[in-house]
Amino acid sequence: MAEEHPKTSELPEDVETDDCMTSYTYIYSPDLLKDKVAIITGGGSGIGFRIAEVFMRHGCDTVIGSRNLERLTEASKKLIAATGRRCLAVALDVRQPETISAAVEEALKEFGRIDILINNAAGNFLCPATSLSFNAFKTVMEIDTMGTFNASKVVYERWFKDHGGSIVNISATLGYKGQALQVHAGSAKAANDAMTRHLAVEWGPSGVRVNTLAPGPISGTEGYRRLGGLSAETSGVFQTIPLQRAGNKTEMAHGVLFLASRASSYVTGACLVADGGSWLTSANNLTMLLDYWSAGLKRDK
Template sequence: MAGEARNAEVPEDVETDDCLTSYSYIYSPDLLKDKVAFVTGGGSGIGFRTAEILMRHGCDAVIGSRNLEKLIQASKKLTAATGRHCLPLALDVRQPETVIAAIEEALKEFGKIDILVNNAAGNFLCPATSLSFNAFRTVMEIDTMGTFNTSKVVYEKWFKDHGGCIVNISATLGYRGQALQVHAGSAKAANDAMTRHLAVEWGPSGVRVNSLAPGPISGTEGYRRLGGLSAQTSGMFETIPLQRAGSKTEMAHGVLFLASQASSYVTGACLVADGGSWLTSANSLPALLGITSSKSAKL
């Protein structure tokens, strides 16, 4: 009975990068009426579901990544499911000129940007001794430089004079020093610091800057790459206080809260949404090393 009660509270989700077949509102459907959100990495995973949930609450959206074909397909799904406008734009967050072009195109299309979700990221499991210099640099460029690049451009092009909201998708990896994650943990720790610095500097312009730190989230590339399926089948999730992986919809709801007036006096904060995972999950080196025994970082 207790398990059934827990599951009854979990919102709807689907494993694939498709829109929800049904949706129960926990906030007003008009919470973000006529707002415009810009979501990097919006073609799949948490970014895709975040765009969907924001759009279901009245928001139009821009989704950006390097794969335009994938974005076009995603935008069609999002528009069909929500009835809102979704603009797919190719960009590489590591290259400021592509970010500038995308932001200018978004402003031309919608006339404004109210919400920026920095979701683009790269990750994999790898021991520090096997991690190439290029692999470490690439993750830092995508996660940290990419977050700064996009935030700076949106601030200069719009937020500086009109205010706005930034939500950075972070992680708890650096809180304790997760094994095999020195690259991603370092990048996300830098992003958490960036969140606080920008919240202080840009607050007077009416800009709120917060971050969301997910735990293991099913139906994502990270879940597949970082051993989520192995952890699930081996019972490792029993060490998590909520005893399960999170869902993309739950992460999107966290972003929705931080991006809306429900958090109007919240800035410089990190909302940890991991079911209590980082508090209890051990660095199981034998299990982690087994996952990576046949893998290497070749970025």
């Protein structure tokens, strides 16, 4: 029997689709989040869905929220069936604080507490700055940055201020060196990284920890498909990443699990970069990215 390559032999289980894993190996205590309650924005798909699953497998009940209630309801059924924990699907738009407030009230009515907030809702696409409309830039800022602030403020004022809690913002490394075709998302995520530090300082005395996870290219996500991950995979671009591969959603969920749980009880205002070393070494190939972007425009016509 051939030995597994050391690059992949210790990877946690994952599936490409928005479905629960058929098996799961615990690297943390199964009761790490026992009887905790987490709200996860953008929890119906991608990384958010896997975070919900991993949390639930560690004893947590979850509230998953986004604008698409139909997709959330389907996701909730899958999560409950796979984990045996409770999962509440709530429609919300992070750009509209009143919808977040309604979701928080529904969560408190259902579970009686909130321990964790995961700000995962985001919007992104490849686009050169010269072709980016004013409204497109504004929309990404509203979802990623305003959405993160809106959800954090609502949950803090309604529950965390008096009970403590943990907030984890899902970021990106786009702004670290200036990523081509990503001025909108890079600006939004850079603002969120600053927000993490500011809120950690202000809310620490209330027993609230605020941290960030910054993923790299993660397979099985909408972002991976939209941002050229499949093309990069086939062209060998990932060979420039120190770990020479994309990450998977379970790896990201494990990072968030660490930051959200008592495993990181003295960690706040921190950013955990989980990108395989990608931002340190990956080429910022403007010509290749522009070609990929223009090819996409032709396909859409």
